[in-house]
Amino acid sequence: MYAFGMTDFTNTPTAHPTPTNPHLVCLVAQSRDGFIAKDSTHRSETWVSDEDKTHFHAKLNECDWIIAGRNTAEQYANTMRPYNCLVFTQHPENKVAEHFAHLDPEVDDPIAYLAAHGAKRVAVLGGTRVYDYCLENNLLDEVWLTIEPTDFYSGLPAFNKAHLLEEHLSLKAHEDLNDKGTELLYYKKDYA
Numbered sequence: 047m048y049a050f051g052m053t054d055f056t057n058t059p060t061a062h063p064t065p066t067n068p069h070l071v072c073l074v075a076q077s078r079d080g081f082i083a084k085d086s087t088h089r090s091e092t093w094v095s096d097e098d099k100t101h102f103h104a105k106l107n108e109c110d111w112i113i114a115g116r117n118t119a120e121q122y123a124n125t126m127r128p129y130n131c132l133v134f135t136q137h138p139e140n141k142v143a144e145h146f147a148h149l150d151p152e153v154d155d156p157i158a159y160l161a162a163h164g165a166k167r168v169a170v171l172g173g174t175r176v177y178d179y180c181l182e183n184n185l186l187d188e189v190w191l192t193i194e195p196t197d198f199y200s201g202l203p204a205f206n207k208a209h210l211l212e213e214h215l216s217l218k219a220h221e222d223l224n225d226k227g228t229e230l231l232y233y234k235k236d237y238a
């Protein structure tokens with residue numbers, strides 16, 4: 047029995063099997079009305095709970111690579127410095143930081159890139175277009191969705207096609223992170 051995305055090497059007569067796909071873990075914090083930020087400059091640490099920050103860093107530390115969009119990578123370049131980071135951009139020649147990798151996912155396959163570079167567990171950090179790309183292409187193995195008890199009324203949505211979350215993954219756990227109303231939802235892909 048092989049997990050989704052892994053290769054059965056039993057009939058492969060080579061000492062150099064193709065690399066296996068990495069496991070993608072999506073980390074997202076949204077307002078009660080479904081936004082990850084009021085605009086592209088609205089930093090998450092200004093409104094998420096301390097409990098979400100602890101959860102976020104614990105999950106991030108389990109990963110060996112990060113995927114982030116250009117805006118998020120620019121905002122958090124210092125935080126992301128210790129990690130291997132793949133920045134989604136339509137202009138890979140304009141680097142956020144010299145030591146980050148840059149790729150246009152409409153041109154090059156990010157999963158092939160990560161697999162070729164030995165990525166095992168990848169944190170998908172957003173923003174919206176990055177979450178959309180990964181969800182719409184059914185790339186996410188896990189989604190950790192924090193819902194904070196605040197409303198923005200407008201802003202950047204977490205997912206433009208949020209219904210795909212429950213089509214591609216299953217809700218496995220739902221817990222209160224504190225007594226102020228912060229909730230944590232855990233979705234996981236059901237492997238065949």
Ligand SMILES: NC(=O)c1ccc[n+]([C@@H]2O[C@H](COP(=O)([O-])OP(=O)(O)OC[C@H]3O[C@@H](n4cnc5c(N)ncnc54)[C@H](OP(=O)(O)O)[C@@H]3O)[C@@H](O)[C@H]2O)c1
Pocket residue numbers: 073074075076081082083085086087088089090114115116117118119121134135136137150151152171172173174175176179202
């Ligand atoms: N609450 C949360 O969990 C959370 C998570 C992440 C971010 N945020 C917040 O959200 C805001 C940033 O989000 P955002 O949606 O504006 O920006 P973003 O996704 O970080 O960056 C958008 C840029 O990334 C590139 N990009 C993203 N997806 C792409 C794709 N599929 N193909 C090609 N290029 C792609 C493009 O860069 P080019 O213009 O270079 O082509 C695009 O302009 C910040 O305030 C950040 O703090 C919150």
